[in-house]
Amino acid sequence: MNVLEIEALSKDYRGVPALNSVSLTVKKGEFVAIIGRSGAGKSTLLRCINRLVEPSTGRIRVDNIEVTSLRGKGLRGLRTRVGMIFQHSNLVPRLTVIENVLHGRLGFKKTWAGLLGLYSLSEKQRAMDLLVHLGLEGQAHQRCDRLSGGQKQRVGIARALIQDPHLILCDEPIASLDPASAKVIMDELRRICDEQGITIVVNLHQVEVAVKYADRIVGIRAGQVEFNDAPKDLKKKIIASIYGQNHEDLLVEGVEE
Amino acid sequence: MTRRVEQVFRDRNLMLWGLLVTLAVVVWLSALITEFDFGDGLASFPRALGWLVANFVPNQRALNNLPSILNRLGETVVVSVMATVLAALLAFGLALLGSRTTRPHPLFTPVVRAIGSLGRNIPVVAWAMIFLLAFGQTFVTGLLALLLESVGFLTRSFLEITDETAAEPVEGLRATGAGWGTVVAQAVVPTLLPSLTSWMLFMLETNIRSATLVGLLTGTGIGFSFDLYYKSLNYPSAALVTICIVVVVLVLEALSNALRKVIL
Numbered sequence: 001m002n003v004l005e006i007e008a009l010s011k012d013y014r015g016v017p018a019l020n021s022v023s024l025t026v027k028k029g030e031f032v033a034i035i036g037r038s039g040a041g042k043s044t045l046l047r048c049i050n051r052l053v054e055p056s057t058g059r060i061r062v063d064n065i066e067v068t069s070l071r072g073k074g075l076r077g078l079r080t081r082v083g084m085i086f087q088h089s090n091l092v093p094r095l096t097v098i099e100n101v102l103h104g105r106l107g108f109k110k111t112w113a114g115l116l117g118l119y120s121l122s123e124k125q126r127a128m129d130l131l132v133h134l135g136l137e138g139q140a141h142q143r144c145d146r147l148s149g150g151q152k153q154r155v156g157i158a159r160a161l162i163q164d165p166h167l168i169l170c171d172e173p174i175a176s177l178d179p180a181s182a183k184v185i186m187d188e189l190r191r192i193c194d195e196q197g198i199t200i201v202v203n204l205h206q207v208e209v210a211v212k213y214a215d216r217i218v219g220i221r222a223g224q225v226e227f228n229d230a231p232k233d234l235k236k237k238i239i240a241s242i243y244g245q246n247h248e249d250l251l252v253e254g255v256e257e
Numbered sequence: 258m259t260r261r262v263e264q265v266f267r268d269r270n271l272m273l274w275g276l277l278v279t280l281a282v283v284v285w286l287s288a289l290i291t292e293f294d295f296g297d298g299l300a301s302f303p304r305a306l307g308w309l310v311a312n313f314v315p316n317q318r319a320l321n322n323l324p325s326i327l328n329r330l331g332e333t334v335v336v337s338v339m340a341t342v343l344a345a346l347l348a349f350g351l352a353l354l355g356s357r358t359t360r361p362h363p364l365f366t367p368v369v370r371a372i373g374s375l376g377r378n379i380p381v382v383a384w385a386m387i388f389l390l391a392f393g394q395t396f397v398t399g400l401l402a403l404l405l406e407s408v409g410f411l412t413r414s415f416l417e418i419t420d421e422t423a424a425e426p427v428e429g430l431r432a433t434g435a436g437w438g439t440v441v442a443q444a445v446v447p448t449l450l451p452s453l454t455s456w457m458l459f460m461l462e463t464n465i466r467s468a469t470l471v472g473l474l475t476g477t478g479i480g481f482s483f484d485l486y487y488k489s490l491n492y493p494s495a496a497l498v499t500i501c502i503v504v505v506v507l508v509l510e511a512l513s514n515a516l517r518k519v520i521l
Contacts, residue, residue: 050432052428052431052432075434076434076435076436077434078434079431079432079433079434080433080434082432083432083433084429084432084433086425086428086429086432088425089425089429090425090426090428090429090432091426091429092426092429092430092443092444092447092448093426093448094447094448094450094451095447103429103430103433103435103443103444104433105433106430106433106434106435106439106443107433107434107435108434109435109439111436111438111439114435114436114438114439114442114443115438115439115442115443116442117442117443156429159429159433163433163434
């Protein structure tokens with residue numbers, strides 16, 4: 001079963017093309033990594049899926065529901081089913097860790113409960129369980145602006161998980177982290193995929209991380225899909241064409257010639 | 258290559274010197290036009306100070322006026338606080354409509370910016386004169402003048418801090434499916450609270466100073482007291498009024514600094 005189906009998706013910003021007829025399907029429980037240069041359109045592609053960016057043309061279906069025409073309640077419903085993790089975590093810095101985790105429930109709330117931030121006991125219990133699971137129970141009542149980058153990213157993961165999403169989109173989740181924290185985050189994403197069957201689509205800078213963790217790699221160059229296959233088929237020549245460089249000029253290890 | 262680099266640095270130095278020379282010429286020309294003599298200007302400082310020390314000192318008679326002065330000062334503070342709080346609420350609403358991160362539609366931004374510049378670029382005294390015609394010498398005139406100036410100033414600052422600091426939390430919450438009001442209440446307000454408060458307190462200090470000036474025109478508050486004593490040549494009482502204003506502004510500054518510490 002396909003969780004995500006993208007057909008001929010294009011997006012331009014005031015005439016400047018960012019995505020050019022991208023088609024892509026992702027099966028339930030798959031771990032897909034999207035690689036490409038900065039500015040290739042990875043972020044735009046991800047943000048079109050939950051409509052943080054409005055697509056120009058093309059179709060996107062999540063759980064077989066067409067999302068490009070959704071508005072209001074329907075759009076909010078889509079976003080509750082799709083979790084998102086950002087490069088800079090995008091938490092509310094002055095609120096506590098547990099408050100930020102509970103924000104993942106806001107999409108399910110009636111207006112007044114959302115405005116006042118009223119959460120049920122079971123939601124709070126669930127948030128606490130997630131923090132325990134992610135090793136953050138000690139920081140539950142600390143403000144997020146006092147956390148390290150890796151800790152913030154784990155709070156971001158908890159905020160996405162409390163939505164019970166079918167799909168999690170990750171936009172450069174480890175680009176601002178040190179290698180040790182990056183490994184913790186990638187291991188966690190892989191585990192979420194394996195143990196809970198949640199589909200993961202992740203934008204990555206580092207080719208070797210994509211090769212190590214993903215079931216499938218999608219290479220994007222100048223808004224177009226250049227490669228879409230298993231990591232083992234990603235050869236150095238293909239990487240070079242995705243990044244538009246000679247492969248001697250790229251810092252990539254663990255990939256066949 | 259090195260010649261190119263040298264050229265860049267020489268150009269930059271030339272620009273700096275050009276700017277300084279232009280400034281000097283502008284100052285010299287304006288002095289010429291206004292027939293201002295720098296020597297005379299400097300020489301008059303000691304004389305002015307001497308006059309201040311001799312005449313502008315509160316005496317026993319002035320202290321008898323203290324209750325009425327404090328009363329008037331109270332009026333001024335109340336009007337300033339009202340204008341500032343109302344302006345902050347309006348400006349926050351406008352900033353939400355105009356900011357890139359929270360606006361309902363891109364067309365709102367230029368409209369909000371225009372409202373901001375209109376309020377800000379017409380001086381508070383001009384606003385007071387305009388409302389004087391409509392409302393006469395009442396405190397409403399002063400309140401509206403301060404309100405418009407503050408809305409203009411605060412809208413601009415609120416808009417900028419919303420653009421700068423709220424973008425990421427807002428995106429994070431939008432992605433969870435939260436509605437517009439919820440995003441504002443749960444992401445924008447908590448993120449911006451310290452800077453919003455800071456700007457509001459700054460505006461309050463400014464407004465108490467401006468209110469004095471506006472009071473001169475509208476015949477209300479502490480500005481009226483000052484005008485009254487000054488024109489009846491009661492300099493000791495006018496001096497007492499000035500001291501009272503300074504004390505209030507200083508106390509307010511101390512209070513707002515304390516408040517900022519608590520909120521941050």
